[in-house]
Amino acid sequence: MGRRALMMEETRARLIRTARKAFAEKGFAAASMDELTAEAGLTRGALYHNFGDKKGLLRAVIEQIDAEMLARTGLVRDRAASRWQSLLDEGAAYIEMALEPEIQRIMLLDGPAVLGDPSQWPNQMACLRTTTQALQALIDDGTIKPVDAEAAARLLNGAALNASLWVAASKDPAAVLGKAVEAFRLLAGGLLNQAAA
Known part of the structure; x- marks a missing residue:
């Protein structure tokens, strides 16, 4: 260079x-x-x-923070005992990051207000591909019911994102976090095959 x-x-x-x-x-x-x-x-x-402009600078800051969040959830995924557990733990870790003041303010409050719907941000599309691939592998090995992997990925990612937005915007984020993570795990659990459950 x-x-x-x-x-x-x-x-x-x-x-x-x-x-x-x-x-x-x-x-x-x-x-x-x-x-x-x-x-x-x-x-x-x-x-x-x-x-x-300032909005472009915010976009660059969000890209940097998002890359760090992705690396952190990747570590959580890699430590899990199974593919299924990694999917649950990764979603929960993403939601838990909503308690961190920097992520809360920049990624979950100001980012959507300035840049629009976070589900349409480029980084979310990459996350969607990763979740779709993980779900397809779980379908293929019989862990979860045969379902359209992309549809399930969109719903799970949307649930985690909306749970994070809820935690960040609430008056008592710590209290909301427990409810959000529990509901996320229960919703995801509906995908499990009875034999795998």
Whole structure:
């Protein structure tokens, strides 16, 4: 990578790092572009050049956080005793992350308000493919009932996402979390073959 490309990557990284902190502490609406760029030691032009606008910067921050969340749920999946348990644990872990202030504010409150329906974000489509593949493997080995894997993946992912949004927006997130995870596990359990249950 050339010197110019390295400088551009560093500029992007500084803007994302600074914005992530500001969005988590102040929220998207209250985070000033002038303060963001000053804190990063850059100009507004650098922000516009790299991200188009503040909304583009939020999208980049969300992509970074989402990649971290995906890595964390992947670790949960890898530790599970079975494919079925990994599916349940991964969904529960995703919902539990809604208790974390940064994820709550940026991913679950400001992100949907600014960028629209999170189920349509590119990262959700990648997650959908992974869940569909996991469900197809569970269908193939007889763990779950024969069902359209994509339809089941959309419903399970939607349940986890909506549970997370509910936890994040509630007045008592910790109390809502237990109810949300229990309901998610029970809903998913409806897919199990009687012999596997």
